[in-house]
Amino acid sequence: MDAKIVNEYGTITIETEVLARMAGLAAMDCYGIVGMAAKNVKEGIFQLLKTESLTKGIKLTLNDNKISIDFHIIVEYGTNISVIANNVISTVKYTLEETAGLEVEQINVFVEGVRVDGN
Numbered sequence: 001m002d003a004k005i006v007n008e009y010g011t012i013t014i015e016t017e018v019l020a021r022m023a024g025l026a027a028m029d030c031y032g033i034v035g036m037a038a039k040n041v042k043e044g045i046f047q048l049l050k051t052e053s054l055t056k057g058i059k060l061t062l063n064d065n066k067i068s069i070d071f072h073i074i075v076e077y078g079t080n081i082s083v084i085a086n087n088v089i090s091t092v093k094y095t096l097e098e099t100a101g102l103e104v105e106q107i108n109v110f111v112e113g114v115r116v117d118g119n
Contacts, residue, residue, distance in 0.1 A: 001062050003102055014100055016060050023069055024054040026095035030087045032079035037072040037112035046112040048074050066105040067096060073109060077116040085109040 003019065005012040027033060028051070036057025037046040049057050059070040069092065075084055093104045 003062055003065055003067075003100065005065070005101060014102075016062060017055060019062075019067065019096065019100060019102075020055040020058045020060045020069075022099060023060065023071075023092045023096060024058050026092045027071055027073070027088050028054065030084060030091055032076050032084040033088065034074045034076050034115045037074050046072070046074070048113075048115070063105070066103045068106040068108075069104070070108045070110065072112050074113040074115055075111055077114050081111055085111070 002016060003014040005014070024036060028035070034048065035051075036049045036054040038049050038053075038056045057072045061068045071088060071092075073084075073088070075081055088109050089107045092107055096102060096104050
């Protein structure tokens with residue numbers, strides 16, 4: 001289901017894929033996020049997604065032009081997970097409300113893994 005904004009000039013339709021991409025790019029700008037995660041159904045493990053497929057780690061639903069988003073993320077080791085999650089929520093909410101003009105009803109952040117860089 002796509003978002004529809006009606007004004008005196010006509011109707012604006014925004015596809016959910018566009019909204020998910022906007023949300024994903026906003027989230028990736030947040031400190032401590034390594035990337036989005038997608039579950040490998042066969043093995044039951046999560047894998048890090050590349051930037052071009054980051055919307056696979058995002059589930060976006062629209063209900064009466066109100067957005068609900070589930071993020072599946074991977075964070076960097078040694079960072080404060082609750083601070084990262086709160087930052088993602090506020091950044092994505094602000095970005096979508098200001099850019100798309102739609103109300104964000106709910107944002108859920110699921111941390112699916114922690115990446116440890118070996119030096």
